[in-house]
Every structure is written in C-alpha cells, then in structure tokens.
Amino acid sequence: MKTSWRSASLVASAAVVLALTTACGQDGGSATGSQNVGATAAPGDVGTIGAGDGLGTGTDGAQAPASPPQPAGKLSVSTNAEIGELVTDGAGRTLYRFDEDTAKPPKTTCEADCATAWPPVAADDALAGEGIDKALLGEVTRPDGTRQLTIGGWPAYRYAKDAAAGDVKGQGVGGTWYALAADGGKAEAADRPGLSTRDDPELGEIVVDGNGMTVYRFMKDEAWPKPVSACTGACLEKWPVVAPVEPDDTEGVVKKDLMTFTRPDGAEQQTVDCWPVYTFAGDKKAGDTNGQGVGGTWYAVAPDGKPVGAPRK
Numbered sequence: 001m002k003t004s005w006r007s008a009s010l011v012a013s014a015a016v017v018l019a020l021t022t023a024c025g026q027d028g029g030s031a032t033g034s035q036n037v038g039a040t041a042a043p044g045d046v047g048t049i050g051a052g053d054g055l056g057t058g059t060d061g062a063q064a065p066a067s068p069p070q071p072a073g074k075l076s077v078s079t080n081a082e083i084g085e086l087v088t089d090g091a092g093r094t095l096y097r098f099d100e101d102t103a104k105p106p107k108t109t110c111e112a113d114c115a116t117a118w119p120p121v122a123a124d125d126a127l128a129g130e131g132i133d134k135a136l137l138g139e140v141t142r143p144d145g146t147r148q149l150t151i152g153g154w155p156a157y158r159y160a161k162d163a164a165a166g167d168v169k170g171q172g173v174g175g176t177w178y179a180l181a182a183d184g185g186k187a188e189a190a191d192r193p194g195l196s197t198r199d200d201p202e203l204g205e206i207v208v209d210g211n212g213m214t215v216y217r218f219m220k221d222e223a224w225p226k227p228v229s230a231c232t233g234a235c236l237e238k239w240p241v242v243a244p245v246e247p248d249d250t251e252g253v254v255k256k257d258l259m260t261f262t263r264p265d266g267a268e269q270q271t272v273d274c275w276p277v278y279t280f281a282g283d284k285k286a287g288d289t290n291g292q293g294v295g296g297t298w299y300a301v302a303p304d305g306k307p308v309g310a311p312r313k
Contacts, residue, residue, distance in 0.1 A: 024224050024257050024274035069122035069142075070158070072149050077131030077182050080168055081198065081212050081287035086179040086187035087132070087151060092165025095121060095156045099176040103153030103184060106140040110157065118157040118170070118177070123149040131182055152184015194245030195270070197252035203289060203308050206300040207253055207272060209242055212286030213279045215272070217307045219297040223274035227261040231278065239278040239291075239298070242270040254304045273305025 073090020080086055087095045096118065100109045110118050123139035126149050138150040149156045159170030159177070170177050171187075179187035194210045207215040216239065220230040231239050244260040257274045269276050280291030280298070291298050292309065299307035 024226060024259070069120040069146050069148055071124065072121045072126040072156070074127040074129040075132045075137070075151075076129040078166070080166070080179070080187070082285060083168060083171055083179060083187050085131075085181060086168070087156075087182055088165070089121065089158070090127075090129075093158050094162055094166070094168050094170065095151070095180045096159055096170050096177050097151075097154040097180050097184070097186065098157065099178075101155050103150070106138065106150045106153045106155060108140055108142055108148055108155040110155075111143060117160050119160065120146070121149040121156040121158060123147040133182065136182070136184060150184075151180050151182075154180065154184045156180060193251040194249040195242075195253050195258075195272070196250065197303050198287075200287075200289060200300070203292065203300050205252070205303055206289075206308055207277070207303060208286070209279060210245075213283055214287075214289050214291065215242060215277045215301045216280055216291050216298050217272075217275050217277060217301050217305075219299070219307065219310060221276050223271070223276075227259075227269075227271050227274050227276050229263055229269060229276045231276075232264070238281050240281065241267065242277045242279060244268045244270050252303055257305070271305075272301055275301075275305050277301055 071090075072095075075087055075089060075095075077085050078088045078092070078094075089095060098108075098110055098118065101107060108120065110120070120142065124147060126137055128134035128137055136152045138153065139147045140150050140155055142148050157177075159167075159173070161167075161169045168179055171179050181187045192208075192210050192212060195207055195215070197205050198208050198212070200206050200214075209215055218229070218231050218239065222228040222230075229241070231241075241263070245258075247255050247258050250258065253272060257271070259271050259274065260268045261271060261276070263269055271277060278298075280288075280294070282288075282290040282294075284290075289300060292300050296311075299310045302308050
C-alpha cells in the first residue's frame with residue numbers, strides 16, 4: 001500500500017495563514033497465453049510470506065496444491081477505507097496478485113505451500129460484474145494443469161488468513177502481495193486531502209483526516225465567539241487534536257468557518273464550523289468509529305460541523 005501524507009511544511013504554512021482568522025461567523029478560506037473467460041453479468045507466498053505466518057514457503061513444483069482452485073463467481077469492485085478500490089470475488093473475498101508472477105505473458109510462480117497460503121482463483125466460472133471489464137479477464141494454466149483466473153494478465157489469488165468478506169490481511173505481505181485493482185494493477189489509495197468525507201454505513205457522511213481516520217467533536221467545547229477547547233492534559237492523549245489544514249486541501253467539507261485557533265499551550269488546532277476537531281486514539285485503522293458517543297460527549301463530525309448522532313437539546 002502506498003499512501004502519501006501531507007508534509008510538515010504544509011501544516012506549518014496552513015497554521016500561519018489560517019491563524020490570521022480569529023473570529024467565527026466569517027467566510028473561511030510455463031504458462032499458456034491469457035485468453036478471455038469473462039462473461040458479462042448484471043451489475044449487482046512464494047518465499048516471502050511474513051515471518052510467523054506459519055503458512056510455508058515451499059516452491060517444489062512436484063507437490064500438488066492442497067486443494068484445487070476455488071471458483072471466482074461474479075467479480076466486482078469494492079472500496080476499502082485504507083487502500084481504495086479493489087477486486088472481490090462472488091463471496092466478497094479480496095483477490096490478490098504476486099510480484100514474482102508475470103502478466104506478459106501470464107505466469108504463476110506460487111505453488112505447493114505457497115498455494116496453500118495463497119489459494120489460486122479458478123478461471124472456470126469467472127463473471128465480470130459491476131466495475132469489471134470482461135476484456136481484462138483471462139486465464140493461465142498452472143503447472144498442475146488447473147486453470148487460474150488472471151486480471152489484466154496477473155494471476156489472481158485469495159489469502160488464507162482473510163476470514164471474512166472485506167478482509168485485506170494479505171495487503172503488503174512480504175512486500176510482494178497486493179490486492180488487485182480492476183485493471184490488474186496494485187490497489188492503492190489515492191492521496192487523501194487533509195480533510196475529506198466518507199459515507200459510513202451507520203453514521204452517514206462524516207469527516208475524516210488525511211489518514212482516513214474519523215474526526216470528532218467534544219460537546220464541552222465552544223465555538224462562538226471564538227473556538228475554545230475543553231480537552232486538555234490527559235484528555236489529549238485519548239483525543240489528539242487535528243492539525244491545521246488549508247481550506248483548498250479539503251474535499252466535501254463546508255469551507256465556511258473552516259479555520260484554526262491557537263490553544264493555550266501554543267499549538268494550532270483545526271476547526272470545522274469553528275468547532276475544534278480531534279481524532280480518537282481508540283480508532284486503530286481508517287474507517288473505525290470507536291469514539292462515537294463516548295461519555296455522551298464525543299461525536300463524529302458531519303460535513304457542516306454538526307455532531308452526528310448527538311442528542312438534541
């Protein structure tokens with residue numbers, strides 16, 4: 001996974017520019033060739049498995065895979081909060097590619113123990129669902145004679161440690177395994193703005209920071225006539241402040257009253273609609289919302305700065 005974050009210089013410049021605005025209520029600134037196998041459907045480790053995986057690294061072609069390739073079903077494109085858009089099979093399982101394979105011509109190098117850790121995806125029943133170009137679906141004949149699905153020429157695999165639909169535990173393993181993008185490339189998240197929004201299945205549209213982490217408001221804070229944070233001392237260990245972000249480095253967030261203010265300790269903190277905003281130390285990955293409703297005082301932030309799900313006064 002490759003993700004570029006905003007540099008320290010950007011943050012520093014944002015603080016200088018935005019701190020000039022202090023009042024709220026103002027406008028803020030050996031293999032066979034690949035052949036097509038995909039029928040259009042209605043929308044609807046060799047060597048480098050991570051240490052301690054216990055999944056093996058054998059490459060002896062004389063050994064057969066533990067089981068034949070499992071059917072692919074209708075492929076589709078799903079979005080992961082951390083790595084962006086990726087291909088999933090008919091059961092919602094993430095599909096991967098291996099850097100030691102080749103796409104031109106298609107060739108698989110993952111056999112024996114490797115194929116146990118990374119089960120090949122069978123080509124036989126692969127269907128091109130929504131977001132998948134059937135012209136990019138093909139197959140490669142493995143050394144054991146089975147036919148493996150290819151996407152953009154790259155042999156497709158699942159990861160044995162992905163226990164449920166949507167899991168992406170194989171991403172980046174050994175620096176050689178990556179979720180497949182719809183064009184056969186590696187799934188990677190595009191550069192995120194300093195602040196943007198995402199559609200949470202339970203909370204709706206909420207604000208996230210440049211790392212995709214949920215942004216929160218503290219109901220004991222103040223916004224008018226100027227921002228005041230009531231989260232100090234040990235509170236900040238659990239609720240780190242969101243650093244300054246330039247208005248042009250946001251997407252989907254209401255820019256009016258998007259400003260920064262100076263905290264008593266001299267640090268600069270970002271606001272949305274003049275309300276100080278934070279992240280939560282209990283959120284371990286992008287997409288987590290573990291801070292929602294904590295203590296009846298912490299709530300995710302809507303694009304206009306309102307607290308999502310907070311009781312009405």
